[in-house]
Amino acid sequence: MVASAKETKTSRRAKDRLHHVHARAGIRQDGLRRALGPELREIWGIAEDAEPGRVREIVLLRLNRVLERFADPLMPEIVWTAYNLGVDPVNGGAGMVGRIRTMVGRGRVAVSERTCTRRFYDFLGSVKNSLDGFQEDLTGEDFRLASRWIAENVRPERERNPSEPVPxxxxxxxxxxxxxxxxxxxxxxxxxxxxxxxxxxxxxxxxxxxxxxxxxxxxxxxxxxxxxxxxxxxxxxxxxxxxxxxxxxxxxxxxxxxxxxxxxxxxxxxxxxx
Known part of the structure; x- marks a missing residue:
């Protein structure tokens, strides 16, 4: 289990580092581990000796846990485009702004670039809030799925449609x-x-x-x-x-x-x- 209490100096610094995650090539950027900073790595449970692939997997999984809270069907397209997952490699290095602009220009969403950007920052605010609270353990199955998503450049599947019955x-x-x-x-x-x-x-x-x-x-x-x-x-x-x-x-x-x-x-x- 990885957990943190209410906002601390550690979580405040970690929140500042979140803006480095969607910069440049997003989760595929070289030096992602360094971009996260020690505080965000600590909260997300990223070991000091973690391989680059494992760092990407953990970042993807932590972001996806927050994304699952959003019922808006547009959010996965917006969020994963911002973080460079499921994006044409030709456009992967364009930065968050460039990737979202291309997504809108190609008609992949029926809203404006401004709306997409606003919704992304709504999501980012939720990620920041999550850093003050409980962090769920990640399982071997989680890592297996994350490895496949990254290798195949595909987005995580939703666990269940919100309208479907719970167990x-x-x-x-x-x-x-x-x-x-x-x-x-x-x-x-x-x-x-x-x-x-x-x-x-x-x-x-x-x-x-x-x-x-x-x-x-x-x-x-x-x-x-x-x-x-x-x-x-x-x-x-x-x-x-x-x-x-x-x-x-x-x-x-x-x-x-x-x-x-x-x-x-x-x-x-x-x-x-x-």
Whole structure:
């Protein structure tokens, strides 16, 4: 797991380096590792001795995790053109502005260059915000896919159309009722778990909640019932990247993996699909 807390000096510097990623030849530029800078490499989990190919794969995967939060069907075309993936190699070195201009000129999108640029910077703002929060682990399958996307110069496939149903277990959580701590206004109270960021703790059974409070001594004055969907939307609507822990274990120090963790990235995708 790679994680960071709220904005720090490290994340501020990392955000500044993001503008180097879409410059020149984008993710295919020589010296991409150097362009990222040490702070962005640290947050994204890029080892000091990572090969150039692995650096590109990690950058692609981190960007794609943020892109998956956007329901706008134009965003993949705009974003990957900006970062030089799925672009004609003849135009690959034209820089972000040149690549977007060529994309618009060839009629690949039905909006203006100005609109494309604005939407790209909307995306970049979301990438910056993501640097303050939880970074999901990358798996061997993730790297296999990223390697193919780069080698074949193709864009990542969307995991699932937002209109398609989510898996049945997750649907049960979204439609079911859970309980958890709330403030005076009735809003969920986040737990701040150090380097793991902020999480909303909810329980699918009042007995599990009672056991947790008895063992940990959690001094929650108010408990509120709400649907899983309402919890997801509450987490997605917070300024800080926030995940949801379903049925956290009452053992102190058990960590987030002792519960069912829905990371901020997962919350963002569920909020889009709702």
């Amino acid at each position: 049945s277990v997750m649907r049960m959580f979204l439609d079911g009722t859970v309980c958890g701590p709330a403030d005076e206004a009735g809003a969920p109270i986040p737990a701040r778990l150090g380097a793991h960021g902020e999480w909303l703790c909810v329980f699918t059974d009042e007995r599990l909640l009672a056991e947790y409070r008895a063992v940990t001594g959690a001094g929650w004055a108010r408990i509120r019932h709400r649907t899983g969907r309402e919890v997801v939307l509450a987490a997605a609507g917070r300024d800080a990247a926030t995940g949801v822990l379903v049925n956290p274990r009452p053992t102190r120090g058990a960590g987030i993996h002792a519960a069912l963790p829905l990371s901020p990235d997962s919350i963002a995708r569920l909020a889009v699909r709702r």
